[in-house]
Amino acid sequence: MDATAKISYPSTGHTSCLQVEDHSFWFKHRNECISALIGRFFASGRFVDVGGGNGFVARKLVDDGLDVILVEPGADGARHARELRGLENVIHGTLLDAMPLLGEAGAIGAFDVVEHVEDDAAFIDQVADALSERGLFFATVPAYQWLWSSADDEAGHYRRYTSRSFTDLLSTRFDMLFSSYFFAPLIPPVAISRALPYRLGRRGARDDESAAREHGTSNGMATRAMSAMLRHEVRRISTIKPLKFGSSLIVAARKKAI
Known part of the structure; x- marks a missing residue:
């Protein structure tokens, strides 16, 4: 497989993410959920x-x-990871590029x-x-095709x-150990402000300012309320109790x- 040719990611994606990651309720909550889940299943060893x-x-x-070893095919992302x-x-490259350098990993995250x-x-x-024998795989992905919008295209x-x-x-x-939805409070706003307009043919591109608003980087009242609603998801995931949506x-x- 020519992994590089089959990856779709915007050329400015890493730089755009860098503008919001540190102050985004979305990135913070995802990190907390990832950390909670990994903490339940993986104690030590090489994590890629x-x-x-x-x-x-x-x-x-x-x-x-x-x-942790980070493997990133984008030059900007790899540089930001090192320098910032x-x-x-x-490792600047795809997983296929990196495999000769990794040995066998105890766990991989995507x-x-x-x-x-x-x-x-x-x-x-x-x-x-x-992965090593009986190694672990952790992942997050966007849920529900019916929530597809311009944000997915972009x-x-x-x-x-x-x-x-x-x-x-x-x-x-793989044998599944745990699977759960998260970001439940985001379903209504994503459906109303993104998916529905997309289905109605309104497919305008978002700019950096609108992305910052969506990620709540100003930490306004709505962002604080959303963060409060999300806290129980970390507790559920940390105790291996899946969320249904x-x-x-x-x-x-x-x-x-084998």
Whole structure:
């Protein structure tokens, strides 16, 4: 598989994300959910963050005490991870490029990555091949195709998933340990402000200012209220109690024994 040719991601995506990550309730909450889930299943060993962008997730996992290698095909993302996030173990390349350098990883994470890969089944095979025996795979992906909007077009997504469709995707190489939706309070605003206008043919591009508003970087009252509504999701995920709906999906899976 020519992994590089089959990845869809905007050329300015990492720089755009860098403008909002540190002050975004969305990125903060996703980090907290990822950290909570990994903490339940993975205690030590080499953790490879594939497609880790600017290193926002990897920085959190390193601070949690994990031995993290970030693999990022985008030059801007890899540079930001090193220079701005202070990450020492960064490989500029795809997972396929990095595999000769990694050895066998105890765990791999792909956080909002799989939806950018055209041949997602081939990518999952690569992940399994890079893992040690009975290694762990953690992922987040956007949920529900009916929530598709201009934001998905702009982000370079190929698809959105359900818990069932993502479990089916992993099933040939992995046993699912945990699958849960999250960002439940975002479903109404995403459906009304993004998906519905998209279905009605209103497909205008977002600018940096509108992206900042959506991510709540000003920490206004609406953002604080949203953050408060999201807190229970971290508690649920940390105690392995799945949520039944949400605009994103988070999973943990174990590589099947050969």
